[in-house]
Amino acid sequence: MSRSVAPGRPLLRPRPSGRLGRDSWWAWVFLAPTLLGLAVLSAGPILASFAISLTDWDLLSPPEFVGLGNFGSLLSDPRFLVALRNTAFYTVTSVPLGLILGLGLALALDQRIRGIAIIRTAYFLPVVTSTTAIALVWLWIYSPQGGVLNNALGVFGISPQKWVSDPVFAMPAIVLMSVWQGLGTTVIIFLAGLQGIPQEFYDAASVDGAGRWARFRSVTLPLLTPTIFFTGILAFIDAFQVFDQVYVMARPGEPTKSTITLVYFIYEAGFDHFKMGLAAAASWILFLIVAVMTILYFRSQRRWVHYQ
Amino acid sequence: MANTSSLKWRRSLAALAAALSIVVAACGTSTTSPSTAPAPASDAPASVAPGGSPAASAGYTGPPASIEYAIWGDPAEIDSQTKLVNSFMALNPTITVKVSVADWDSYWEKLLTGLSGGAAPDVFAMDGPLYPDYQARDVLLDLQPFIERDGYDLGQLADQGVGVFKTEGGQFGLPRDLNVVALYYNKKMFDAAGVPYPDDTWDWAKLIEVGKKLTLDTDSDGKPDQWGLYTETSDMENYWLSLVWQNGGDFFAADGKTTALTTDQAAGGIQFLQDLIYKHKILAEPSVFVETGDAFEQGLAAMEINGSWLVPTDLAAGIDLGIAPIPSGPAGRFTTVNPTGAVVYKGTKSPDAAWEFVKYLTSPAAQEQLMQLKASLPVSKEVLAGPYAAAFDGAKVFADSLAYAKPKPSFKGYDEYTGILQGELDENVFVTPNKTAKEAIESVAAQLNTLMGS
Numbered sequence: 001m002s003r004s005v006a007p008g009r010p011l012l013r014p015r016p017s018g019r020l021g022r023d024s025w026w027a028w029v030f031l032a033p034t035l036l037g038l039a040v041l042s043a044g045p046i047l048a049s050f051a052i053s054l055t056d057w058d059l060l061s062p063p064e065f066v067g068l069g070n071f072g073s074l075l076s077d078p079r080f081l082v083a084l085r086n087t088a089f090y091t092v093t094s095v096p097l098g099l100i101l102g103l104g105l106a107l108a109l110d111q112r113i114r115g116i117a118i119i120r121t122a123y124f125l126p127v128v129t130s131t132t133a134i135a136l137v138w139l140w141i142y143s144p145q146g147g148v149l150n151n152a153l154g155v156f157g158i159s160p161q162k163w164v165s166d167p168v169f170a171m172p173a174i175v176l177m178s179v180w181q182g183l184g185t186t187v188i189i190f191l192a193g194l195q196g197i198p199q200e201f202y203d204a205a206s207v208d209g210a211g212r213w214a215r216f217r218s219v220t221l222p223l224l225t226p227t228i229f230f231t232g233i234l235a236f237i238d239a240f241q242v243f244d245q246v247y248v249m250a251r252p253g254e255p256t257k258s259t260i261t262l263v264y265f266i267y268e269a270g271f272d273h274f275k276m277g278l279a280a281a282a283s284w285i286l287f288l289i290v291a292v293m294t295i296l297y298f299r300s301q302r303r304w305v306h307y308q
Numbered sequence: 309m310a311n312t313s314s315l316k317w318r319r320s321l322a323a324l325a326a327a328l329s330i331v332v333a334a335c336g337t338s339t340t341s342p343s344t345a346p347a348p349a350s351d352a353p354a355s356v357a358p359g360g361s362p363a364a365s366a367g368y369t370g371p372p373a374s375i376e377y378a379i380w381g382d383p384a385e386i387d388s389q390t391k392l393v394n395s396f397m398a399l400n401p402t403i404t405v406k407v408s409v410a411d412w413d414s415y416w417e418k419l420l421t422g423l424s425g426g427a428a429p430d431v432f433a434m435d436g437p438l439y440p441d442y443q444a445r446d447v448l449l450d451l452q453p454f455i456e457r458d459g460y461d462l463g464q465l466a467d468q469g470v471g472v473f474k475t476e477g478g479q480f481g482l483p484r485d486l487n488v489v490a491l492y493y494n495k496k497m498f499d500a501a502g503v504p505y506p507d508d509t510w511d512w513a514k515l516i517e518v519g520k521k522l523t524l525d526t527d528s529d530g531k532p533d534q535w536g537l538y539t540e541t542s543d544m545e546n547y548w549l550s551l552v553w554q555n556g557g558d559f560f561a562a563d564g565k566t567t568a569l570t571t572d573q574a575a576g577g578i579q580f581l582q583d584l585i586y587k588h589k590i591l592a593e594p595s596v597f598v599e600t601g602d603a604f605e606q607g608l609a610a611m612e613i614n615g616s617w618l619v620p621t622d623l624a625a626g627i628d629l630g631i632a633p634i635p636s637g638p639a640g641r642f643t644t645v646n647p648t649g650a651v652v653y654k655g656t657k658s659p660d661a662a663w664e665f666v667k668y669l670t671s672p673a674a675q676e677q678l679m680q681l682k683a684s685l686p687v688s689k690e691v692l693a694g695p696y697a698a699a700f701d702g703a704k705v706f707a708d709s710l711a712y713a714k715p716k717p718s719f720k721g722y723d724e725y726t727g728i729l730q731g732e733l734d735e736n737v738f739v740t741p742n743k744t745a746k747e748a749i750e751s752v753a754a755q756l757n758t759l760m761g762s
Contacts, residue, residue, distance in 0.1 A: 059423070060420075060442075139599045142599070143599040144595050144596050145599065145600050165598055165739050167735065256735055271417050271420060272723045273724040274445075
């Protein structure tokens with residue numbers, strides 16, 4: 001916290017002397033609940049999970065120190081590698097798809113027409129609905145036995161598919177549902193971003209003879225990059241931690257090679273296979289992947305994000 | 309978790325972030341281990357009946373105690389278990405039993421974290437196949453000293469049930485009830501086709517023959533609207549393990565850890581199930597009913613081979629239900645039995661009260677109460693032979709089937725092992741017939757044997 005005051009600006013009121021001023025003392029008081037929460041509920045567990053990742057621990061017997069052994073066995077564990085591949089697939093499909101559809105919808109919804117509030121609410125509803133409920137409805141849509149999707153495709157003469165039980169379609173089916181479910185959040189943020197673009201820019205562009213597409217390319221898109229950046233990072237971190245959708249949708253009964261994801265692998269290793277050390281090591285790999293990707297993403301920002 | 313199929317779809321979302329759970333567990337305080345030896349004989353009831361069948365009220369004379377009893381289950385089971393607990397408390401006014409309930413998946417999560425933090429329930433339900441994972445980790449109380457102290461006769465309980473909870477050096481739980489696999493049939497559909505009901509003469513050939521007669525395409529769209537047979541392929545218990553035995557195969561080799569599923573006999577049993585789907589076409593592909601659930605219960609299949617837990621749901625669905633023995637195979641008639649047991653936490657503060665409660669659960673009075681659910685078989689031989697056999701149409705078939713029922717395998721690392729095995733079978737044998745059963749088993753055999761250290 002800097003105590004220096006910009007030259008030319010007088011202090012509004014004198015600060016009390018002492019190492020901890022009255023204001024900063026109060027600042028710490030107000031920050032304390034958050035800081036304590038972070039220390040106890042985040043930093044503590046993160047450090048503890050690292051300690052656990054160095055052990056062979058079944059939760060019930062005393063942990064045994066194995067060094068980096070868990071990390072080694074993960075990298076040669078075919079199921080872990082498959083989980084990693086599936087998670088990557090989920091991320092690289094669901095994030096761009098969500099952003100593009102979200103942006104498109106936001107543009108469509110950025111209108112002054114009757115009932116727009118109701119339409120916007122409708123798009124936001126899936127966000128506040130439980131994933132279990134959504135997944136059950138989608139399972140019905142995907143059902144090979146009288147499912148809506150197969151019936152709809154049947155009209156065009158497309159033969160019925162197994163969707164969630166077919167190794168080829170299983171993950172795309174889950175991606176589609178997740179994108180639909182998360183669309184509301186993206187749309188709301190994009191709408192806010194769109195409405196933050198001053199009308200003068202559009203007016204100026206029109207005067208210069210820019211058409212709809214040119215206005216979008218040269219005004220909307222550049223000025224929306226901070227919003228795209230922000231939505232992108234949220235969607236990316238969310239995607240890497242995908243669990244509920246897979247947990248509920250996966251058939252038969254539990255995720256197969258085509259649907260297991262990293263977080264499901266962690267859950268399974270810890271709670272079904274009594275391998276907490278392995279689960280903790282996998283959490284750390286997940287954490288490192290997300291951290292590195294996030295840093296790279298932030299670094300890329302100066303190349304494509306334009307602040308007004 | 310590869311769980312018993314009856315529970316497979318009873319999952320609700322328990323999206324605990326795994327990392328957080330790990331820490332919750334790590335932060336739990338471990339209690340000092342209380343004495344777990346039975347109270348001295350002088351405190352023991354003097355009224356134990358000779359012959360080792362103590363009356364349920366034989367009585368707890370220790371200090372007032374409060375114990376927690378954890379179970380998984382659906383509302384009907386919970387209701388039945390609560391009634392049992394209330395009857396127990398009426399007989400033992402100094403013991404308070406608190407029932408805690410969870411669905412299948414969160415039950416095991418809660419149990420693991422509770423055990424890890426030293427705050428586990430005093431008595432908890434245990435699935436037969438998962439028992440070794442807990443026993444081997446030294447969290448279960450050996451009940452043998454209590455059994456000896458009270459002169460409790462294990463012979464009063466079905467042998468398959470007792471055996472599952474016996475480990476060298478002790479008896480770490482008592483069976484509470486049993487699930488057995490049998491053949492169910494829809495009488496209306498049989499009558500409509502003019503086919504005689506299944507009986508104890510049925511074998512594989514007869515199953516296929518009648519199955520074909522009852523697989524009907526009523527609207528001639530090339531797809532059956534009524535299937536001859538329904539079963540679940542996603543767990544060995546539902547059908548395929550019985551088929552392995554019926555074809556002369558076994559799950560493990562004589563050493564108890566090398567897979568024996570690669571033999572022609574065992575693989576042939578699993579192959580028969582694949583053939584029922586893709587060759588004889590009397591059983592729908594698993595993906596057809598994966599979202600909508602049990603075809604037999606919905607009146608879309610004439611027969612089903614599955615566990616006893618189906619009876620209450622089929623009756624509630626208004627199926628005109630008949631029950632027959634599982635059809636026999638080339639090597640004879642075998643079916644699968646899987647017990648649910650009650651075990652005591654080693655760190656319990658009230659081992660005597662906990663034992664008293666476990667003992668009560670196996671008593672004829674409690675067993676008669678339990679059997680009214682019709683969802684599982686009692687373990688008490690007296691109740692099995694007497695009131696149960698006459699309890700409903702078909703109950704006698706279940707009771708008699710114990711004569712040719714073998715327990716589902718139960719070993720340490722069960723979930724990981726069966727996850728690999730069943731994952732391969734689902735993916736390449738049942739859901740999509742990419743491989744024969746033998747090819748599929750052979751592709752994972754080395755991995756399975758490595759897991760078992762053989």
